[in-house]
Amino acid sequence: MAAEKPGATQLGKQVGIPDSPETAQLDRVANPHADTDYVARFTAPEFTSLCPVTGQPDFAHLVIDYVPGAWLLESKSLKLYLASFRNHGAFHEDCTVAIGKRIASLIEPKFLRIGGYWYPRGGIPIDVFWQTGTLPKDVWLPDQGVQPYRGRG
Amino acid sequence: MAAEKPGATQLGKQVGIPDSPETAQLDRVANPHADTDYVARFTAPEFTSLCPVTGQPDFAHLVIDYVPGAWLLESKSLKLYLASFRNHGAFHEDCTVAIGKRIASLIEPKFLRIGGYWYPRGGIPIDVFWQTGTLPKDVWLPDQGVQPYRGRG
Amino acid sequence: MAAEKPGATQLGKQVGIPDSPETAQLDRVANPHADTDYVARFTAPEFTSLCPVTGQPDFAHLVIDYVPGAWLLESKSLKLYLASFRNHGAFHEDCTVAIGKRIASLIEPKFLRIGGYWYPRGGIPIDVFWQTGTLPKDVWLPDQGVQPYRGRG
Amino acid sequence: MAAEKPGATQLGKQVGIPDSPETAQLDRVANPHADTDYVARFTAPEFTSLCPVTGQPDFAHLVIDYVPGAWLLESKSLKLYLASFRNHGAFHEDCTVAIGKRIASLIEPKFLRIGGYWYPRGGIPIDVFWQTGTLPKDVWLPDQGVQPYRGRG
Amino acid sequence: MAAEKPGATQLGKQVGIPDSPETAQLDRVANPHADTDYVARFTAPEFTSLCPVTGQPDFAHLVIDYVPGAWLLESKSLKLYLASFRNHGAFHEDCTVAIGKRIASLIEPKFLRIGGYWYPRGGIPIDVFWQTGTLPKDVWLPDQGVQPYRGRG
Amino acid sequence: MAAEKPGATQLGKQVGIPDSPETAQLDRVANPHADTDYVARFTAPEFTSLCPVTGQPDFAHLVIDYVPGAWLLESKSLKLYLASFRNHGAFHEDCTVAIGKRIASLIEPKFLRIGGYWYPRGGIPIDVFWQTGTLPKDVWLPDQGVQPYRGRG
Amino acid sequence: MAAEKPGATQLGKQVGIPDSPETAQLDRVANPHADTDYVARFTAPEFTSLCPVTGQPDFAHLVIDYVPGAWLLESKSLKLYLASFRNHGAFHEDCTVAIGKRIASLIEPKFLRIGGYWYPRGGIPIDVFWQTGTLPKDVWLPDQGVQPYRGRG
Amino acid sequence: MAAEKPGATQLGKQVGIPDSPETAQLDRVANPHADTDYVARFTAPEFTSLCPVTGQPDFAHLVIDYVPGAWLLESKSLKLYLASFRNHGAFHEDCTVAIGKRIASLIEPKFLRIGGYWYPRGGIPIDVFWQTGTLPKDVWLPDQGVQPYRGRG
Amino acid sequence: MAAEKPGATQLGKQVGIPDSPETAQLDRVANPHADTDYVARFTAPEFTSLCPVTGQPDFAHLVIDYVPGAWLLESKSLKLYLASFRNHGAFHEDCTVAIGKRIASLIEPKFLRIGGYWYPRGGIPIDVFWQTGTLPKDVWLPDQGVQPYRGRG
Amino acid sequence: MAAEKPGATQLGKQVGIPDSPETAQLDRVANPHADTDYVARFTAPEFTSLCPVTGQPDFAHLVIDYVPGAWLLESKSLKLYLASFRNHGAFHEDCTVAIGKRIASLIEPKFLRIGGYWYPRGGIPIDVFWQTGTLPKDVWLPDQGVQPYRGRG
Ligand SMILES: [Ca+2]
Ligand SMILES: [Ca+2]
Ligand SMILES: [Ca+2]
Ligand SMILES: [Ca+2]
Ligand SMILES: [Ca+2]
Ligand SMILES: [Ca+2]
Ligand SMILES: [Ca+2]
Ligand SMILES: [Ca+2]
Ligand SMILES: [Ca+2]
Ligand SMILES: [Ca+2]
Ligand SMILES: [Ca+2]
Ligand SMILES: [Ca+2]
Ligand SMILES: [Ca+2]
Numbered sequence A, B, C, D, E, F, G, H, I, J: 001m002a003a004e005k006p007g008a009t010q011l012g013k014q015v016g017i018p019d020s021p022e023t024a025q026l027d028r029v030a031n032p033h034a035d036t037d038y039v040a041r042f043t044a045p046e047f048t049s050l051c052p053v054t055g056q057p058d059f060a061h062l063v064i065d066y067v068p069g070a071w072l073l074e075s076k077s078l079k080l081y082l083a084s085f086r087n088h089g090a091f092h093e094d095c096t097v098a099i100g101k102r103i104a105s106l107i108e109p110k111f112l113r114i115g116g117y118w119y120p121r122g123g124i125p126i127d128v129f130w131q132t133g134t135l136p137k138d139v140w141l142p143d144q145g146v147q148p149y150r151g152r153g
């Protein structure tokens, strides 16, 4: 069980899928090691949104790494926030970066990066990689290690 | 669905395979995060051209990474541009670098690189790796992670 | 070098890509072990055709197993025959089975099977598996072992 | 491009996600090799439904194998039918078998099987395997080859 | 979300880890496709018990396959039942078979098998494979596909 | 057999699982190459604790790298210390960092890092990466190479 | 912890490596499920013997599967028995089969098989596969799944 | 060290590469378990011959399985026999089957099979699978498990 | 088809295997992007030479990366040059570096490196890694990614 | 065949396993490219020693990388030196570093590193990584790429 503590206003309640990213509430909780630089990684292989042009479903595997400052990202609210894209139109490049920015704006991390690995459309998948700036000195941040797309064979 | 917006002049139309790379139209669209440095990756495992010496088909797996400036590469036009090599003669080294240069010249990225992973001929495949220059500071660019050629066993 | 002997009428000549499967010439050569049941497998990861509806390129990885009777399939003519689909419209299910039938009709094998592993379209790839009938007794035929499609992550 | 021909009433039209599996239209097209026993496999790694108890999203990777009789399953309508579960409640075991039965009832195949590989809930994923009966003699049906769930490490 | 319906007496309540397998309550729910033979697989990589000789922790990866009759195994109660071994002594061979028998005795399946893949002790891991009898005709049961132990290198 | 020497006060005795991390005794032994900078890595795929909110079991795969100073970490006491979390509540981020700090405080290494790779909860696993500071110059520290979480398919 | 119970005469004592396979004592313990057919698998990747011709070390990865009758193979005595080959000359084919026969003669299983996967010598490794006879009806025995030797590349 | 005993006339001597398969001497030695049916497998990833048409080198990965009767195949003579193809012309299908037949004719096994996995030529590798007849009852013969050819990506 | 143009004196002719590396002719062709820094990689898994001490065959997997200056390495002549080692004695370390130096001396690249991954002898394979000097600034050179040797299991 | 030349005093003689590391003779031979910085890697997956506490066998996979100065490490003497640990007690951390130091002291390389990947004991394997100092400028040294320990599942 990940950090779910004071500040986690949706914790312990049954909460439906938010109607849109705008209305989804993303929560933060106090970082128990606020004096220490470390990385927390969330891996979310269950992301789906809609294509703004055709209305058809899109799917992605998302990986979010961050170095917390005063706050940790509350994991249940992250799940609900990601689920809020379910019936929401989003372009691949834009959506991935926007998710990263929304989280960064809430938790004010020392560093954050997001990798979006989208399922292929037209035979050519798009991956998107964004980070907020310079990784603080002496922080260990491994590769995300997501397999590249291969086609068949 | 990747970025397909104003500027995407071929979007929503049924467009045939262009006759040659020269006649193929490659489109760009406005970058929705033009103030932010990030990477977009296109993985194209369905590339084929002709050998200029023998006329026989060649195949490659292409991966293109770039840091957009004002423009994104429009994905449908990329698909058509790559398809335009289908009946076109091209040497491996030359072709890979030329594709990278054509895209870079259109979208004027802050950085671009292309990896061309060609199927073996004569038992010895050729891979080609080109980039435009220095990756901007604090941009995250993972390995392309394409498996090396192994032969058998 | 695979079997390329009398009967291989295109061998040693530079031959262009045939215009269509109908005009492609597929050759057979005498089986040097005609009194013995064994399997020959051709793996062709470089197959491409056109979508009959949209005219866009399709790609497949093909694997053909057969138990030769009097004839072996001549490998260079197979390469040219497969290349003849390059600018030819073909549905996935139909095309895979038709290639198997064309080869079987030429070489009259004791058994033949073909697996067609097509690249994804609309997020859902199609694989096609056909064989001519019963594998002769005491013939060893391993799995084709092609990796299933995974999406991303 | 897979089989999309007469009978494919939604083909070439932009069709929204159906409201529910009940209202989704699944189409069939004539089998071009109706006199031949072979297998067609659809791999759909982009499936999502809702948990009927909690309303939270569930995800699955589905693989459908069938031996067509008079009809092929039309691939675009399959995509729309699977998308219709997006905002629909479904238990894992029930849903997987029901999808198989709905398809079988439409296309009356000589044989059909479906594998549902669900993402973990409570640390313990469920996989579901159903087939209609006996595989016809001399039909070749490879393993689906989906990786088992591993946890971490 | 897996089958959690009437009969699932612990569902929707917060339930602590049972003190022992004997006191753990395992629940069954009605099979929604009781007229159909199919397989449900639970993969539980989070199993731990104690060594009855040394009192030290043991770990295993368990996979349970069954063909339901009138009943499905309720997944939340399975999770609690497996957790009840946490502070309970158990030999590898005995424990794996006993778990299979306990489940089979509750849900009276047409068939059940369990694979227990134990972490190495003394450099030599033990795997245990048990099934109740003959798989019913025309039921599809794929390999469990758990990787064998390799040591290092 | 890893370093188990003077200082290893629990070595050669049968020792039960400690009641809690607080009461667990972690031992150190003299570094036989105290004048040399090198890395020792412990890989512990058998870690389990309890969720402080729900009381349900959590599992993790832990990897600890350190550059010893005067002391080595005694391996049997590490095993007992990790086992002491078995019936102890712990948040993922907090727990991983706290284990690293406890070990570092005992053995006063020149450098230490810990990777915690937690099993998924709510479909989104958390990984935690912490290190004490700067790796000493000319020390070789390979990647931990733990596979990322993939979901299914 | 595997089965270590009455009959395990070496259990709980510190026992040195036996001088030879002949003097090693292999123990059996009562099968707790003697009325049930199941499989126990031991995987021993830490086997080494000497070449009878050159005296140089040989290495193998051994996997032993059996269906117990009245007896289980006691795991600690197996470890010591395998260690007894350490300074003992043994040909690959002979040694693998002889280990299988020695175990079978002690525990009188309903079925036993052994796979010996030897490290390469002269570029050509030898694998040896032996079983005692027919697997009892309705016993589940998965593949051993050891990777084949590949050479390099 | 594999079986190298009386009958192994080349053992212990430095022997050059034979000029041709015809002049290579293949040796057999007495089977130490002649009353027992088991399998011995030789994996030879270091095979090379010449193309009879172009004179260019060909490479293959060979795997030979057999059930010995009175004789074992002597491993050093096998190595020399395979090396004798180094400057010898051979077609893929013919060569693979001929090697199997030559060995079978010498050692008169109860069963033998050979898999030849050839490196790609013209983008399409050939694999050849031959066996002598029916595997004796109750002999265990695992898959050869050689990876299929994939091309790139 | 790789670069085969003026300068490729052996192109289009049937050329036998050269007698020795000394007599093999290695060709260069003009670099079509001589004003651009990029990498070309040749992967040659079909390399074999002879042991200078025993005369027995050795095998290696070679990977050559270079940044061309005025010249590209002509691929057909590379194939013939590598084939010229077929009946030539060569030590592993010496041979790998010498091949790199010969190529570098001909094509005068801005940078070149060669990895030689040799098949095991005496259970211990040798890999050799050489490069000419400093990689030019802003050139992208991925890992060669050749799998390490594992032994068995 | 690796470098075996003058200085290789044990070459061509049949030499038994040395009694201990102290009595084992490790040989060096002249570096044929002494004016060139390159890396030679030895991979030794067949290492075994004894636990100094319990006398039971330990196993490790060792990888040694070095940049030769005037000398190469003679490979046959390395094999014998490693075999000399067979009946010798050694702690994991100490043993790995000591092997590296012994080799470095003999061949006086410009750089050397050793990775020791030990088989698990008590469920927690130890890996050890040591290097002599700074890698010389412009020397290419790839990762050792040994798989991390995973437990099961
Ligand atoms: Ca890395
Ligand atoms: Ca990397
Ligand atoms: Ca190989
Ligand atoms: Ca198989
Ligand atoms: Ca199979
Ligand atoms: Ca695990
Ligand atoms: Ca199977
Ligand atoms: Ca191993
Ligand atoms: Ca690395
Ligand atoms: Ca997936
Ligand atoms: Ca199997
Ligand atoms: Ca099998
Ligand atoms: Ca491919």
Ligand SMILES: [Ca+2]
Residues within 6 Å of the ligand: B143, I142, I143
């Ligand atoms: Ca890299």
Ligand SMILES: [Ca+2]
Residues within 6 Å of the ligand: B148, B150, G153, I145, I146, I147
């Ligand atoms: Ca590789």
Ligand SMILES: [Ca+2]
Residues within 6 Å of the ligand: I143, J142, J143
């Ligand atoms: Ca690296």
